[in-house]
Amino acid sequence: MIGLPFVYILAGLTFLAFAVLSLRDGTNPKRWGNGAFWALLALSMLAGDRLGDFGNGLLVLALVAIAGTGQLGRGSGGTTPEVRAARAAQHGNRLFLLALVIPATALAGTFGFEHLPGLVNPKQVTLVSLALGALLALVIGLAWLRPHPAAPLQEGRRLMDSVGWAAILPQMLASLGAVFALAGVGDVVGQLMSSVIPEGSRFGAVIAFTLGMALFTMVMGNAFAAFPVMAAAIAVPVLIRQYGGDPAVVCAIGMLAGFCGTLMTPMAANFNIVPAALLELKDRNAVVWAQVGTALPLLAVNTLFIWWFAF
């Protein structure tokens, strides 16, 4: 059955190519740092299951040491705007069709593999379809545009270098969440929150729940980590059992209050920091600032929704 192992091999080979091309990039003064960084990530993807927990931990420390001491750089080069404009005129709107191959394959795979049981692991069908889409688009692109065979990897490496260390920040934060869980950080936060609920005020309890969801999500970078803590501390004992609130309304909208927190924190790196790197923004928190104006009113609306609909 095709599943995550296949995707990890593909990702490992991609990072390995980035590492080799980085080492050979004479325009990058820090090419050794880049090469080592992507090579370690390739090792993690290809052989992570064989390194052992402590081995993987050392691998992470090595990645952090390279990035934290400023050993990642960027090379120059690439196509000029004039060349790209000329090529854009030559290829026209068919470029969009090729760009849509990845989403179209992800779409077709998500629905299609349901009808071919046993071929793809159903829990991992989305990631497998995304990987197949990337491969398919690459094959079509090579056949149609006829670039130098190494060109896609070279261009990919250039984009990867512009993302830099931010590429592994989401994975690092997810791992930190696991350490927090192991240490029992959530229980302490839950106790703290349940002690600040104003006695006898239903609306106060609703505010404590939605605000707590948003704040703890901002700390953890992930509403999934905040929900069990806040629901066990406030939603179930107070809103549902004491005041008789509808559990479906309280939980569903409470989770969305947490999502408002996700919009306002650099800890949600894959949504907020990675796009700032991908779009080459000067302020790495620019996306967070752009989202605060939507997140705060929406948090207030979610609080009112629970108050109106749950009781």
Next chain:
Amino acid sequence: MSEMWLLSGIAVMVLGFVLRFNPLLVVVAAAAVTGLSAGLDLQAIVSAFGKAFNDTRYVSVVWIVLPVIGLLEAHGLQERARGLIAGLKGATTGRLLTGYLLIRQLSSALGLTSVAGHAQTVRPLVAPMAEAAAEGQTNLTDDEREHVKAMSAATDNVGLFFGEDIFIAIGSILLMVGFLEQQGIILSPFQLSVWAIPTAFAAFLIHGFRLWRLDRRLGQKEAGQ
């Protein structure tokens, strides 16, 4: 009171981000401080972090789309996206992003969350289109250009977050069903997911209103010149 020391990792995170240290260093420091205050030794902390890092590799898989995106960009995808929008009469940043918000919310509500995203659609298509539309509205300053790009990424996030929970088989819905079951409350995913609909409408109205105001700001500047 000694339990409060467990929160020291959170303090490290906040302080590290405020002081703008490299976030990777901050994360490792927070993990170390939290682990130590929970009574773990250093080797146990390194192992726990390593195991979690290995278990969450799927988070970093998205980068495999970069070679295709890079190839397309080298052949003028962004330029073509700009050209298409520049040729459309009445295309404004706000209208364009509002349309994208709607598509992203609807497709996420159908469970198609990976169809779009920052690497797949925002960088190669949405941001250059929004930029081109803004260039048609005014002489963009550097700050305005940054803001238009940041709003493109923000619009993708808002559309994803406040669409996906309408789909019954999404992770957060399944998490809630499992959690409530442990608490002795039995709900079906559908009972939870319908309650994501009011917030989805509210998110569209609030973010749409902000995009409309962005248009007014970009458009007004031209009239003032």
